[in-house]
Amino acid sequence: MGIVRGLRMSAIRAAPLLLALGAVALALLPLLASPNLLMRGDVALYFYPYWEAAARATREGRLPFWNPDLFTGIPFLANPQVGFFYPPNRALSWLPVPLALKLSILMHALWAAGGMFGLARWLRYRTAGATAAAVAYAAGGYFLAQAEHINQFQALAWLPWMAWAWAARRPVRLGLAGAMQILCGHAQTVVLSWAALLILLAPSGDERRRLSGWIRAWSPGALGGALALGLSAFQWVPSLLLAQASIRAGGLPLNEALSFSLSPVLLGRSLLPGREAPAFTEFTAYVGVLGLLALAAGIRQTDRRWAVIAGAGLLLALGAYNPIYPLLLELFPPLRAFRVPARWLALWAFGAALGIGAGFDRGLARLGPRRLALWALGSLALMGLALAASPIQPPGMTGSLGPVKPAAVGLWVVALIAGGLLAWRRPSRAVWAGLWLAELMGAAWGLPVNRLLPPEAWSDPRLPALVLRDLQREVGPEAGRILSVVDLRFDPGDLGEWRSVFGGQLSPEAFEEFLVATKYKEALVANLPMARGLPTVDGYDGGVLPLRRYIELARRFVPTDRLLRDGRLWETLPGLPEARWLQLLGVRWIVTDRLRDEWIDGVFYDRGIAADACGAEPVEAGPFPPLEATELRLLVTSSLPPGTKLGVAELQTSEGDRLELSVAMGERNTPVRVRWGMPKQITGVRLRPASPACAEGGWRVEGGALVDERTGAFQALVLSPGGAFARRYAGDVKIYEFRKALPRLYGVCQVLSARGEAEAMDRLADPAFDPSRIVVIEGETDRAEEPPRPCAVKIQWLRFTPEVREAEVRLEGPGWLVLMESFDPGWRATVDGQAVPVRRANGLFQAIAVPGGVHRVRWEYQPAGWGVGIGLTALSLFSGVWIWGWRRARGKVPRQAHE
Structure with missing residues (x-):
C-alpha cells in the first residue's frame, strides 16, 4: 500500500x-x-540544406571543418x-x-x-x-x-x-x-x-x-x-575568429x-x-x-x-x-x-x-x-x-x-x-x-x-539536380561551381500534375507555397545545392557569413542598389556577369529560367545567353548535331537601320567546307535571315562583325537558330563570345556549361602584386585582367612586375576531400598554384612535404609559389583557434567537475527561493 x-x-x-x-x-x-512537413523560408533555403550536410558528415564519421559547396568555400563548423x-x-x-x-x-x-x-x-x-x-x-x-x-x-x-x-x-x-x-x-x-x-x-x-x-x-x-x-x-x-572576416566584422x-x-x-x-x-x-x-x-x-x-x-x-x-x-x-x-x-x-x-x-x-x-x-x-x-x-x-x-x-x-x-x-x-x-x-x-x-506541405515539397527529386550531379561525376574534381540566375516566375512543366494531385488537398495559399518550394529545388537557389552535394558560387546566410571579401568582390559585378549582404546572387544579378568574373569565381555551370526564350514563326530561340557581336572575341556556336539547313536566323538588337551590313557569318559544314555569308540588319522585332543555296549540314557558326557597324553603335545577338525551310526543322543555337557556352540540359530551367571555366586548382606563371585589398580589387576590376594567366597576390610588394611568358602546368589529383587537397603538379617554370577556395588562416600547404606560406590571391582565394618541375602539393584545413578552443573546453570541464565535487563535499545547498 x-x-x-x-x-x-x-x-x-x-x-x-x-x-x-x-x-x-x-x-x-x-x-x-x-x-x-515545414518547407518555406529559412527552413527550406537554409536549415534543411545545412542539416542535410551535417547529418551526411555525421553518418560518414567525419568532422566537416570546411564547406566547399557555398560562397566559393567557407568554414563549416566555425x-x-x-x-x-x-x-x-x-x-x-x-x-x-x-x-x-x-x-x-x-x-x-x-x-x-x-x-x-x-x-x-x-x-x-x-x-x-x-x-x-x-x-x-x-x-x-x-x-x-x-x-x-x-x-x-x-x-x-x-x-x-x-x-x-x-x-x-x-x-x-x-x-x-x-x-x-x-x-x-x-x-x-x-x-x-x-x-x-x-x-x-x-x-x-x-x-x-x-x-x-x-x-x-x-x-x-x-x-x-x-x-x-x-x-x-x-x-x-x-x-569568433571567423567573425573577424565576416560581413559583421566591426558591426x-x-x-x-x-x-x-x-x-x-x-x-x-x-x-x-x-x-x-x-x-x-x-x-x-x-x-x-x-x-x-x-x-x-x-x-x-x-x-x-x-x-x-x-x-x-x-x-x-x-x-x-x-x-x-x-x-x-x-x-x-x-x-x-x-x-x-x-x-x-x-x-x-x-x-x-x-x-x-x-x-x-x-x-x-x-x-x-x-x-x-x-x-x-x-x-x-x-x-x-x-x-x-x-x-x-x-x-x-x-x-x-x-x-x-x-x-x-x-x-x-x-x-x-x-x-x-x-x-x-x-x-x-x-x-x-x-x-x-x-x-x-x-x-x-x-x-x-x-501550416505544412506534402513531403514531396522536399523529397521529390528535380531533374536539374540529377543532371548536375551526373555532370559533376563525369568531370571529377575539376567540375567547377554552379551559378543560378533565375526568375522564379516560371511555371514548372508538371504544374498540372501537381495541381491534380494536391489541388483538392491544399488551400490556394498552401499550394502556392508548394509551388514556390518546387521552383526553389528546380532552380537550385540559395543553399539548396549543398543538400545535394553540389558546389555553388552563391549561398544564403545572415550570420557570420558570407565573408566580407566575398561581398566586396560581388560589388564589382552586382549593381549596388541590388546587392544583398546575405548572398542570394540568384536574386540580385540582372543577368550573367562577364566571362572573366565567371572564370575568377570558378563557375562552370549556369542555371537559368526560360522566361526570355521565344517562339517566332514556329522556331524556338534560346535567349538565355546574349553576346556583343563587337566584343573582343567573335560570337560562335557549336559543336552541335549536324542539321541539314537552308538558313540561319538571328535575333539581333541594334539601333542601326534595316539593310545595314552587320558583318559576315562563317558556317562550318559536316564535309569540312566553310561558307561566308553577309549578315544585314533586318526589320525591327523580326529575326535576321542569312540564306544559302543548297541545303547543308551545318556543324559550327561564327559571326565576324563589320567595323563600320561596330563604329556606328554595334549590335548584339540574343538568340539564333538553323532552319530547314523545306521541312520546318530547326536547331536552336547558343551564341556566345568564343563559343564559351554550351547548353547541356533544357527543361523547366536550362543548364549551360561555361567551357572556359577555370578548375578548382590551376597554375599561372605571371603575378601582379597588390599592397592590400583595395588595390587587389582594383586590379581584378580592370577589363584587361585575365584570371586564366595572371594572379593578383596581396603583400608581394617587393616583387617586380613580370612580363607575360608561356606557362605549361599539368595537374593530377591524388586526393580531393573538403579538408584535404593533394595533387601532383608539373610546371614548366616557377609559378603559382591557385586554389579556388576562400582564403582562411586555417589552411596549411606543403610542397614535397615542406611547409610553404599560403598567400591571398585574387582578392578572395589562396595561392602558393611553386618552383618549376614535378612536385607533390597538399592543402589541409583545420579551423583557426580549434586547438585553443579544445584546450579551454577541457580546462572548463575539469573546473566544472571540481566545483561540483567541492559543493557535494560541503553538503547540499539549502533551498532558497527568490524573493
Missing part, C-alpha cells in the same frame, strides 16, 4: 507539469499528427548557426531531415515548458501559476513563431533552465545549460537571455544598496557564465542593425493572437487576450521584475522607433553585430510568461475594477491598431499585411467578452485556464509552424 500511495502522490505532483506538457504538445498537434556540436542535432542525424526538425521542435517545446515550470515553482509560484507560466512561454506566440529558425528556437528553450539554475544558485548547472544554449548557434538569443537573467536575478530590497548584495546575487551567474563560455569554447573560439551599418524594428503601429498584430502572415513571424508575440488579463491581475505581485523584463523587451523591440535604441548601439558596440531589434520580444515573452503565472496565482479576485477597465481598454486599443495596420508592409514582406481575418477578429471579441464575464462571475481558475488554453490553441494552429 505504501508503494501505491507513493506512486499516487507522485502522479498528483506530476499532474500539473504533465498538463502543461500536454497543452504544448496540443499546440503543435497539426505538426505532429501529419506526415507533411559557422555557429549550423549547431553541429549541439548534442540533440547529432542524435537526430540518422533520421530524414524534415522529420528530425519536427522532432527537435517538439523536444524543445516540451523542454522549454519543463524549465519554465521548474523556475516558477522555485520562485514560489503555486501549482496553477507555475503551470500557466509554462504554457504561456512554450505555447505562446513568440516562442512557437521562432520554430522556423530552429537554432533560435532551441536556444530559447534553454532560457528558463538557465534562470532556474541561477535562482537555485547552481553555477555548474547554469554553466551546462548556458553552454548548451551557445552550442545551439544563435548568438543574439544568448545575449538577450543573459540580459533577461541579469534583470530577473538582480538583488531585491535592501540588498540593492550594498555591493555585497550585488555580488551575492550575481556571483552564481558570473561563475556559471564563465563555465558556459569555457565549455563551449571549442565552438565559439573558431566562430553592421546602423540601417541594417535597425532593420526589422517593431513599428508601434504593428503592436496590435504582434500582441494579439491571429493567423499571422508567413513573413511576420519575427513580430509575433501574443500571449492571448485572456493572458493579458492574467498580466493585469499579476501586476499587483510584490516582486514585479517580470514586468521590468517584459517592458524592456517591448521597448527595445521598437528599435528604430525608439530614440534610446540607437544610443544603446553606440554605448554597446557589440550589439551592432545583430539585426532584428524585434527579437528583444524574447524578453517580453519570458517576462510575460512569469507575469501570467503570477496572475493565475493571485486570481481574478485581486484584479479590481480599475485594472479590469485598463485591460479592456488596452485590448480594444490593440484591436484598433491591428485593424489599422492592414495597408502596412512590414520588413521581409513583398506586400501589405492585408485585412485581419474574420476568424481572428471573432477570437479577439469572444476572448474579450469571456474575460469580462470571468471578472464578473469569478469562477474557478480551471474555467479561466480552459478558455485561455482554447484561445492559445486556436492561434497556435494558425501559425506557420503548423
